[in-house]
Amino acid sequence: xxxxxxxxxxxxxxxxxxxxxxxxxxxxxxxxxxxxxxxxxxxxxxxxxxxxxxxxxxxxxxxxxxxxxxxxxxxxxxxxxxxxxxxxxxxxxxxxxxxxxxxxxxxxxxxxxxxxxxxxxxxxxxxxxxxxxxxxxxxxxxxxxxxxxxxxxxxxxxxxxxxxxxxxxxxxxxxxxxxxxxxxxxxxxxxxxxxxxxxxxxxxxxxxxxxxxxxxxxxxxxxxxxxxx
Amino acid sequence: xxxxxxxxxxxxxxxxxxxxxxxxxxxxxxxxxxxxxxxxxxxxxxxxxxxxxxxxxxxxxxxxxxxxxxxxxxxxxxxxxxxxxxxxxxxxxxxxxxxxxxxxxxxxxxxxxxxxxxxxxxxxxxxxxxxxxxxxxxxxxxxxxxxxxxxxxxxxxxxxxxxxxxxxxxxxxxxxxxxxxxxxxxxxxxxxxxxxxxxxxxxxxxxxxxxxxxxxxxxxxxxxxxxxxxxxxxxxxxxxxxxxxxxxxxxxxxxxxxxxxxxxxxxxxxxxxxxxxxxxxxxxxxxxxxxxxxxxxxxxxxxxxxxxxxxxxxxxxxxxxxxxxxxxxxxxxxxxxxxxxxxxxxxxxxxxxxxxxxxxxxxxxxxxxxxxxxxxxxxxxxxxxxxxxxxxxxxxxxxxxxxxxxxxxxxxxxxxxxxxxxxxx
Numbered sequence: 332x333x334x335x336x337x338x339x340x341x342x343x344x345x346x347x348x349x350x351x352x353x354x355x356x357x358x359x360x361x362x363x364x365x366x367x368x369x370x371x372x373x374x375x376x377x378x379x380x381x382x383x384x385x386x387x388x389x390x391x392x393x394x395x396x397x398x399x400x401x402x403x404x405x406x407x408x409x410x411x412x413x414x415x416x417x418x419x420x421x422x423x424x425x426x427x428x429x430x431x432x433x434x435x436x437x438x439x440x441x442x443x444x445x446x447x448x449x450x451x452x453x454x455x456x457x458x459x460x461x462x463x464x465x466x467x468x469x470x471x472x473x474x475x476x477x478x479x480x481x482x483x484x485x486x487x488x489x490x491x492x493x494x495x496x497x498x499x500x501x502x503x504x505x506x507x508x509x510x511x512x513x514x515x516x517x518x519x520x521x522x523x524x525x526x527x528x529x530x531x532x533x534x535x536x537x538x539x540x541x542x543x544x545x546x547x548x549x550x551x552x553x554x555x556x557x558x559x560x
Numbered sequence: 561x562x563x564x565x566x567x568x569x570x571x572x573x574x575x576x577x578x579x580x581x582x583x584x585x586x587x588x589x590x591x592x593x594x595x596x597x598x599x600x601x602x603x604x605x606x607x608x609x610x611x612x613x614x615x616x617x618x619x620x621x622x623x624x625x626x627x628x629x630x631x632x633x634x635x636x637x638x639x640x641x642x643x644x645x646x647x648x649x650x651x652x653x654x655x656x657x658x659x660x661x662x663x664x665x666x667x668x669x670x671x672x673x674x675x676x677x678x679x680x681x682x683x684x685x686x687x688x689x690x691x692x693x694x695x696x697x698x699x700x701x702x703x704x705x706x707x708x709x710x711x712x713x714x715x716x717x718x719x720x721x722x723x724x725x726x727x728x729x730x731x732x733x734x735x736x737x738x739x740x741x742x743x744x745x746x747x748x749x750x751x752x753x754x755x756x757x758x759x760x761x762x763x764x765x766x767x768x769x770x771x772x773x774x775x776x777x778x779x780x781x782x783x784x785x786x787x788x789x790x791x792x793x794x795x796x797x798x799x800x801x802x803x804x805x806x807x808x809x810x811x812x813x814x815x816x817x818x819x820x821x822x823x824x825x826x827x828x829x830x831x832x833x834x835x836x837x838x839x840x841x842x843x844x845x846x847x848x849x850x851x852x853x854x855x856x857x858x859x860x861x862x863x864x865x866x867x868x869x870x871x872x873x874x875x876x877x878x879x880x881x882x883x884x885x886x887x888x889x890x891x892x893x894x895x896x897x898x899x900x901x902x903x904x905x906x907x908x909x910x911x912x913x914x915x916x917x918x919x920x921x922x923x924x925x926x927x928x929x930x931x932x933x934x935x936x937x938x939x940x941x942x943x944x945x946x947x948x949x950x951x952x953x954x955x956x957x958x959x960x961x962x963x964x965x966x967x968x969x970x971x972x973x974x975x976x977x978x979x980x981x982x983x984x985x
Binding site: 406 | 561563565566567569570571573574575576579580582583586587591594595598602606609610878879880883884887889890891892893894895897898899902903912915917945947975977
């Protein structure tokens with residue numbers, strides 16, 4: 332962590348509200364870093380953060396903290412805090428691009444029940460990173476029309492050990508080996524992917540911990556560990 | 561927590577009241593404006609991104625309602641009769657009846673609006689009932705026998721509109737006009753009528769138990785007006801020297817509306833729209849008069865009060881709607897189905913519950929096809945699986961089934977590999 336936005340994003344991920352973070356001007360700081368925590372390489376979020384306001388914003392702050400200026404200390408302190416929060420907001424818009432915006436729009440629409448109430452509640456079971464994967468793949472699917480690719484891709488990203496077999500010879504059927512134990516949260520994830528990415532008319536068979544046997548694939552043919560297809 | 565809330569919270573923490581006042585003045589003077597400005601800029605950027613995705617999606621939305629003839633406003637800005645001659649239609653004359661009988665054509669004496677459920681109308685039509693009526697003439701009353709048939713003119717008008725959409729290269733959306741399928745023609749059964757020169761003044765019919773639903777002199781309206789427009793200037797040859805560009809000015813008709821050029825594939829190569837003109841590219845080298853269809857861009861707040869609710873096929877304007885409109889690819893997932901149904905702005909009338917795919921067509925449907933000209937070509941229901949769409953009605957009135965049919969017909973248009981039917985929970 333070096334920049335104020337680094338810290339704000341990290342704090343948000345750990346469940347801190349914005350007003351929990353308080354920026355103050357450090358009495359001694361490194362000239363090469365914006366944040367000056369006591370422990371340089373810390374990953375822990377302190378609620379009161381000492382910063383070096385001159386690292387990037389010397390033009391903004393050069394008149395505020397003159398050494399001989401010892402009156403109105405409270406104003407100085409709170410003004411710095413508010414302005415740094417504001418600058419942090421601006422920072423965080425810097426890296427936005429079209430895709431990022433589209434993802435935000437889409438996640439807002441999940442919340443507005445565009446895809447139904449169920450999708451919204453399933454989506455809440457996902458971490459922020461997982462939500463972004465779903466949103467990104469959704470946008471790609473609507474742009475390219477490639478449903479199966481994005482269906483498989485989302486499954487693989489949300490269940491790292493899974494194997495997806497799509498059998499469309501006789502009937503449209505998806506066999507899914509998860510490789511993890513069945514939990515309510517994982518069920519919800521699958522329901523979400525199924526609703527958003529699986530074509531209507533396909534059936535889905537889920538194998539949680541045990542793979543079905545495939546002749547000639549040694550790993551799947553261990554006695555007592557074979558599911559029947 | 562917004563930036564402004566954060567500032568107020570911080571202010572409260574300053575213990576020195578004098579300094580608190582000072583900082584408060586600074587913040588309310590400059591800082592809140594700065595934050596508002598930043599927010600505005602962010603919002604504007606978001607809007608710009610959305611506008612890059614098909615900003616014209618909302619155009620060509622068709623609105624529809626019905627009105628009593630005496631309340632019809634001939635200079636209404638947005639609503640026009642579907643059949644322009646409808647408002648002047650008078651009582652049929654004896655000559656017309658005789659002529660129809662002579663050519664063995666149906667003698668239609670009038671058109672009625674039955675304000676009841678679509679299933680009741682289907683039932684009535686399937687029964688082939690005969691009703692009694694009276695012709696009031698200058699030579700006294702004459703008893704007549706009549707029967708009812710579905711009104712075809714309005715359905716034909718929609719089919720013609722569909723063809724015009726195709727010629728103009730505009731994607732079609734099912735029309736949501738829940739009233740037009742409730743218009744029935746009253747046919748006179750063949751019977752000897754007095755030969756003298758008598759005139760029919762009026763007529764009455766008795767529909768027995770359907771009598772309470774009967775409404776005479778109703779007029780279906782939509783936001784489409786027909787115009788005849790002359791070329792502005794001479795036709796300009798297009799580069800291939802076979803086709804000519806005809807410019808039609810739409811400045812007078814209103815540039816904010818959408819326009820379609822009436823014609824067929826043979827005469828119109830393509831149509832393009834610029835801000836104040838429509839350009840028709842066609843092989844015809846002489847200037848002439850073109851028929852234009854104006855699809856008025858309805859401003860909801862300027863419509864005024866209507867006796868019957870106004871409906872349209874205009875989708876909700878949101879990101880996903882725009883994204884899917886700018887990339888018209890077929891996504892056949894459950895999520896897309898829900899999204900499609902939710903996009904129709906009918907949340908106050910019906911809610912989608914669930915869907916089911918079944919092999920046979922054993923479920924009785926509450927919906928009927930609104931795009932018969934589409935489904936007749938692409939669907940052969942017997943080899944298809946049936947998609948049963950289950951809805952819940954919040955308002956079970958006389959148009960509930962018609963709104964259901966609209967939603968189901970739109971789903972049918974997207975999911976053509978199924979035979980879609982709608983049922984109530």
